[in-house]
Amino acid sequence: MIAPLPGLSTIAHLIIIAVKKTxxxxxxxxxxxxxxxxxxxxxxxxxxxSRPGLLQKNYISEAKIKSRWHQGRTKMLSTLIIEAVLxxxxxxxxxxxxxxxTSEQFNAKVVEKFMVRISNYYACxxxxxVLGAVCLGIKQPEEIxxxxxxxxxxxxxxxxRN
Amino acid sequence: MKISILIxxxxxxxTIEKCIxxxxxxxxxxxxxxxxxxxxxxxxxxxxxxxxxxxKIVRTQKNTGNKSYAQEYxxxxxxxxxxxxxxxxxxxxxxxxxxxxxxxxxxSVAAVAGYVRSLKCNxxxxxxxxxxxxxxxxxxxxQDYINFVxxxxxxxxxxxxxxxxxxxxxxxxxxxxxxxxxxxxxxxxKKILYNRNAICYTQxxxxxxxxxxxxxxxxxxxxxxxxxxxxSSDKPEMALEISLIYVEGLFFSILLFVLPxxxxxxxLELFLxxxxxxIGLGIFGSFKEKRADILIFLxxxxxxxxxxxxxxxxQFLKEVILKQKNLVWFKPKRVEIKL
Numbered sequence: 195m196i197a198p199l200p201g202l203s204t205i206a207h208l209i210i211i212a213v214k215k216t217x218x219x220x221x222x223x224x225x226x227x228x229x230x231x232x233x234x235x236x237x238x239x240x241x242x243x244s245r246p247g248l249l250q251k252n253y254i255s256e257a258k259i260k261s262r263w264h265q266g267r268t269k270m271l272s273t274l275i276i277e278a279v280l281x282x283x284x285x286x287x288x289x290x291x292x293x294x295x296t297s298e299q300f301n302a303k304v305v306e307k308f309m310v311r312i313s314n315y316y317a318c319x320x321x322x323x324v325l326g327a328v329c330l331g332i333k334q335p336e337e338i339x340x341x342x343x344x345x346x347x348x349x350x351x352x353x354x355r356n
Numbered sequence: 357m358k359i360s361i362l363i364x365x366x367x368x369x370x371t372i373e374k375c376i377x378x379x380x381x382x383x384x385x386x387x388x389x390x391x392x393x394x395x396x397x398x399x400x401x402x403x404x405x406x407x408x409x410x411x412k413i414v415r416t417q418k419n420t421g422n423k424s425y426a427q428e429y430x431x432x433x434x435x436x437x438x439x440x441x442x443x444x445x446x447x448x449x450x451x452x453x454x455x456x457x458x459x460x461x462x463x464s465v466a467a468v469a470g471y472v473r474s475l476k477c478n479x480x481x482x483x484x485x486x487x488x489x490x491x492x493x494x495x496x497x498x499q500d501y502i503n504f505v506x507x508x509x510x511x512x513x514x515x516x517x518x519x520x521x522x523x524x525x526x527x528x529x530x531x532x533x534x535x536x537x538x539x540x541x542x543x544x545x546k547k548i549l550y551n552r553n554a555i556c557y558t559q560x561x562x563x564x565x566x567x568x569x570x571x572x573x574x575x576x577x578x579x580x581x582x583x584x585x586x587x588s589s590d591k592p593e594m595a596l597e598i599s600l601i602y603v604e605g606l607f608f609s610i611l612l613f614v615l616p617x618x619x620x621x622x623x624l625e626l627f628l629x630x631x632x633x634x635i636g637l638g639i640f641g642s643f644k645e646k647r648a649d650i651l652i653f654l655x656x657x658x659x660x661x662x663x664x665x666x667x668x669x670x671q672f673l674k675e676v677i678l679k680q681k682n683l684v685w686f687k688p689k690r691v692e693i694k695l
Contacts, residue, residue, distance in 0.1 A: 202608075
């Protein structure tokens with residue numbers, strides 16, 4: 195029995211794998227640190243001198259631990275990279291679709307703002323260069339008329355035109 | 357630990373020899389191999405005679421018509437502590453027995469699910485290989501992490517004999533016996549492991565007709581098992597998996613056919629998005645299975661998704677809505693195994 199379509203279940207399973215592997219990675223790092231710590235506490239040569247043969251039996255050499263750690267880390271990193279690439283591809287494709295769906299609304303808002311700005315600009319320019327500069331954001335209203343906001347200036351403009 | 361292998365077969369003259377060789381040629385040899393000949397009408401009995409000294413060959417009185425009957429019959433002859441189920445068209449990797457033996461050392465483990473690889477043949481088997489790669493390296497791996505392996509494959513399953521004989525056994529009221537006994541093991545809270553190193557190679561349908569028939573059997577069996585074991589379970593992982601597979605499968609299968617009628621443009625956008633996901637999965641599958649043909653035949657995979665979705669809905673209608681229970685086993689045409 196296989197799933198008819200690899201879809202959301204695959205994504206859900208990828209997330210489960212990512213969480214589990216990250217947790218494993220974290221705990222493995224902790225264990226390795228502990229192991230390395232124990233080797234430092236019982237220096238190889240000293241231990242071997244005091245109890246010959248015991249070292250080989252009970253302890254792993256530091257070099258071996260490092261090599262194992264290195265192998266494990268490489269494996270883990272490559273797995274994580276593959277998973278990250280897959281998740282990125284899935285995520286980006288979803289993002290593309292969701293952006294596509296909302297693009298009309300998005301465009302409408304941008305165009306609306308732009309048109310207001312343009313109409314304000316022309317309105318200001320027709321009556322006064324000073325007000326036009328305020329509308330374009332070149333000058334702050336306070337610089338021209340202290341204690342007068344842009345809204346008040348616009349009201350004045352409308353009153354003038356009337 | 358005594359290990360047995362159980363192989364049911366019916367008209368497997370092209371594949372059974374290699375299957376038995378692979379079972380004999382293990383790094384840790386199985387203590388017992390039981391081959392159940394389900395009254396084959398081809399050259400299979402003659403081929404089996406060659407192996408009489410090495411394997412236990414038993415024959416049913418007449419063809420049972422369903423693999424689970426042959427397996428049940430063969431189980432009576434199993435004496436091992438654990439037994440491996442495989443198929444007559446399947447080849448076990450040489451370290452299969454050794455690998456699963458280690459897992460079964462833990463007495464709490466009741467069963468182990470192995471890793472199935474599809475033998476290379478044509479574009480259909482390449483698509484199936486991708487299915488297996490996704491299913492076993494992503495889905496089943498995650499299921500193993502949440503302790504709910506969805507199915508122990510019949511071609512690569514390992515079981516503790518006493519548990520299986522006393523509490524599980526083979527039922528014959530569904531078309532997918534492997535899903536059936538996996539559900540029953542879960543209901544008994546038995547521990548099931550998944551081992552990706554226990555590998556077997558199986559022969560999948562190589563013609564479109566065979567593929568459709570096999571999918572019909574699998575999906576019909578899936579719905580039959582869902583009805584049979586519909587679990588108002590208190591196990592959240594079980595509910596998660598079942599809803600993911602069946603509910604999502606149903607939802608997206610309907611969507612695949614209905615959406616283009618409602619909104620063609622949006623369905624094309626969705627298709628584009630799915631293609632990106634699919635390319636990613638194709639690269640992943642190709643890398644995991646070390647097979648370039650998976651990537652080459654990726655467009656065909658999309659085509660087969662439509663067939664899958666159609667059959668999934670068809671079987672939902674037949675098995676769940678109309679209650680037309682189908683128990684006729686389908687056996688795909690075999691070709692010689694080339695490794």
